[in-house]
Amino acid sequence: MMSxxxxxxxxxxxxxxLMVAIMLGSAALFYMCTAMILTLAASxxxxxxxxxxxxxxxxxxxxxxxxxxxxxxxxxxxxxRIRRPLITVRxxxxxxxxxxxxxxxxxxxxxxxxxxxxxxxxxxxRRGRHSWKGVQVSGTDALGLVTMTKDYETETAEMxxxxxxxxxxxxxxxxxxxxLNDLTSGLSRGPGIEPYGVREYIHGDxxxxxxxxxxxxxxxxxxxxxxxxxxxxxxxxxxxxxxxEVGPLGATTLDAMCxxxxxxxxxxLREGAxxxxxxxxxxxxxxxxxxxxRQILHxxxxxxxxxxxxxxQELTELAPRIATGAVAxxxxxxxxxxxxxxxxxxxxxNIQVWPLLYDASVAGGVRYGESAASEENILRLQSGGxxxxxxxxxxxxxxxxx
Numbered sequence: 001m002m003s004x005x006x007x008x009x010x011x012x013x014x015x016x017x018l019m020v021a022i023m024l025g026s027a028a029l030f031y032m033c034t035a036m037i038l039t040l041a042a043s044x045x046x047x048x049x050x051x052x053x054x055x056x057x058x059x060x061x062x063x064x065x066x067x068x069x070x071x072x073x074x075x076x077x078x079x080x081r082i083r084r085p086l087i088t089v090r091x092x093x094x095x096x097x098x099x100x101x102x103x104x105x106x107x108x109x110x111x112x113x114x115x116x117x118x119x120x121x122x123x124x125x126r127r128g129r130h131s132w133k134g135v136q137v138s139g140t141d142a143l144g145l146v147t148m149t150k151d152y153e154t155e156t157a158e159m160x161x162x163x164x165x166x167x168x169x170x171x172x173x174x175x176x177x178x179x180l181n182d183l184t185s186g187l188s189r190g191p192g193i194e195p196y197g198v199r200e201y202i203h204g205d206x207x208x209x210x211x212x213x214x215x216x217x218x219x220x221x222x223x224x225x226x227x228x229x230x231x232x233x234x235x236x237x238x239x240x241x242x243x244x245e246v247g248p249l250g251a252t253t254l255d256a257m258c259x260x261x262x263x264x265x266x267x268x269l270r271e272g273a274x275x276x277x278x279x280x281x282x283x284x285x286x287x288x289x290x291x292x293x294r295q296i297l298h299x300x301x302x303x304x305x306x307x308x309x310x311x312x313q314e315l316t317e318l319a320p321r322i323a324t325g326a327v328a329x330x331x332x333x334x335x336x337x338x339x340x341x342x343x344x345x346x347x348x349x350n351i352q353v354w355p356l357l358y359d360a361s362v363a364g365g366v367r368y369g370e371s372a373a374s375e376e377n378i379l380r381l382q383s384g385g386x387x388x389x390x391x392x393x394x395x396x397x398x399x400x401x402x
Contacts, residue, residue: 017033053079055076057077077116084109091120092132097132101123105120127162166262168263201222270289315330316345325349334371356391358372362394
């Protein structure tokens with residue numbers, strides 16, 4: 001803005017001097033206005049050249065946690081062997097990623113000898129796989145009188161934004177599954193018998209569980225592996241039918257489900273439970289808890305509500321894959337009338353169904369059909385032998401980022 005005002009001021013001054021020089025026939029004034037006009041022309045040429053002949057390489061992290069600050073680096077090279085003034089590069093992130101707190105990139109002077117690195121930071125507020133391309137370059141002349149901008153096409157950058165765990169309290173039902181209650185109460189074998197074994201340390205294990213005596217004897221780091229909850233099998237199922245996701249973009253009911261599921265997954269895996277997401281994977285591999293948790297975050301990041309089937313229909317199809325004695329957590333925002341009948345076959349195999357409900361009626365201040373958290377739906381689920389629990393929605397953090 002200031003450079004534009006300065007350029008307009010010099011232009012107006014040059015025109016004024018030209019008029020006065022013509023009226024008075026003054027050669028000195030004519031030379032002065034000519035020098036001012038040439039200065040503006042040279043500044044415009046320098047600013048024009050400053051944004052020409054550039055190429056870019058973007059360095060983006062493969063994954064990011066929703067809401068956490070990340071850093072993107074851009075390597076800028078020059079195809080012209082000229083001295084350039086400082087330029088700034090603005091990345092075309094787009095609106096889908098929900099970028100917040102975007103910092104300006106560092107001003108740089110690109111060189112033909114080697115690429116110059118600039119960087120900026122931002123916080124992605126919307127989970128999912130995002131891609132963007134193109135940058136906008138702004139450059140000025142050495143005096144800062146003229147500013148030029150130019151758009152460049154670049155290679156497409158991709159980044160997977162993982163859901164941030166949202167703490168939530170869920171009271172497990174009495175007798176829920178075989179071994180699930182051990183996750184919170186612990187398992188004791190009685191006096192004189194250690195309730196754990198030892199195994200070799202894996203990257204990501206907490207140092208709190210290192211068994212130093214065994215490590216000293218073996219000459220390598222060993223950690224305790226508790227048998228608590230080793231028989232527990234947990235299944236997460238999500239309502240992902242079309243139209244079931246309500247709320248503002250980046251703070252929908254499905255986003256809240258993914259955040260709560262991420263928190264519960266970390267809790268269950270840390271205590272030794274087996275966790276499956278049959279809607280999103282076929283046969284999960286046996287991995288260390290921290291690796292399995294990372295895998296689950298990747299699955300949750302790409303979860304979308306675009307399926308033609310209802311949750312009840314999916315539950316009927318997936319029932320044979322759910323282990324006997326497991327606990328199935330159902331995340332849903334809209335009432336599903338067929339859910340009660342779909343759970344009959346599960347209960348006959350001692351599979352506890354634990355619906356986690358969200359109040360879709362308050363999403364965006366608009367009512368979308370019958371909310372899963374309505375009194376009628378809760379009574380319907382309870383009469384079907386289930387123990388529904390209403391989880392908070394919308395969340396304060398989501399309202400702030402929406």
